[in-house]
Amino acid sequence: MPEIRPANPQFSSGPCAKRPGWSLDALKGALVGRSHRSKPGKAKLAKVIDLSREILNIPADYRIGIVPASDTGAVEMALWSLLGARGVDMLAWESFGKDWVTDVAKQLKLPDVRTFTAPYGELPDLTQVDWTRDVVFTWNGTTSGVRVPNGDWISDSREGLAICDATSATFAMDLPWSKLDVVTWSWQKVLGGEAAHGMLVLSPRAVERLESYKPAWPLPKIFRMTKDGKIVEGIFKGETINTPSMIAVEDAIDGLTWAKEIGGLPALIGRSQANLKAIADWAARTDWVDFLPVKAETRSCTSICLKIVDPWATAQPADAQAEIAKKLASLLEKEGVALDAGAYRDAPPGIRIWGGATVETADIEALLPWLDWAYATVKAG
Structure with a gap:
């Protein structure tokens, strides 16, 4: 039996380990008992957005929103709100990618869906993707440990949208933002934040789709990002669709601040x-x-x-x-x-x-x- 033990034995893939040195003292500034709609509450939420943009080098014209239900909620918002305007190619090589295939093919029941899958440990043939269509994929397979090596396979002249579930990649891998139109992640992955909140990033092309296309199916309130054909800008300024936990918000700020401080x-x-x-x-x-x-x-x-x-x-x-x-x-x-x-x-x-x-x-x-x-x-x- 080895003599040396890990100082922190937490190796879970989500929720993940807290940053080094974290303690409950990091949450002392949380706006408990205050409305997230108050001026200080909105400022806290906006800080999460601003720090995320700064650390990840997200382009200024990309919108960043805090949305309900973790990464799953963010992905579902994108799929239900954006798909259906053109055919869609679905890529899956692990369980979460397969979940998105199920949503699109069996729940939304889109008529023009092509699915490219690979067994655990492998990637599908990325050259088969047709960029005149929308394309949905995970950047990093959380359950398979397989990631796309880069974004070279994504067309710069694509007609469809590149919709990327990047929850276990963001903050650990360099994402080519110009090649991505929708990117999602959750607080509890790479920076070890608390659960229930998701992040949704939209390129100008994705916003154009939202404002020019109306799905044939009804959208639940927590999925709605437009009103009268225009995007609801407040969502991307910290005015969340539902009530966020201000303790979780404080924890997210702490993780982002640590990330900035270390480089x-x-x-x-x-x-x-x-x-x-x-x-x-x-x-x-x-x-x-x-x-x-x-x-x-x-x-x-x-x-x-x-x-x-x-x-x-x-x-x-x-x-x-x-x-x-x-x-x-x-x-x-x-x-x-x-x-x-x-x-x-x-x-x-x-x-x-x-x-x-x-x-x-x-x-x-x-x-x-x-x-x-x-x-x-x-x-x-």
């Missing part, structure tokens, strides 16, 4: 990449484990997904392989060295380690010998 996006990306490198170096010298992503350039630096490749394990029936991975994760949790480190329920059996910017590389490095110990313990019976 902004380059520093956040560097911290996350260092976490990935530590695991990659260990995996390269470890014979029982490998990355779930097939290609190195598609490995996520946030949701780092690993599979067990030891012949002893892979020779077992599928249910036995799943049990091995489950026992491994349970043993790590029992010892208090890695919480929530098992693979997502729909993913192949294995390990998922969050490597986002709030995780210290020293904690990743302390965890790795425990993974070896835990696997050897499970294998020994």
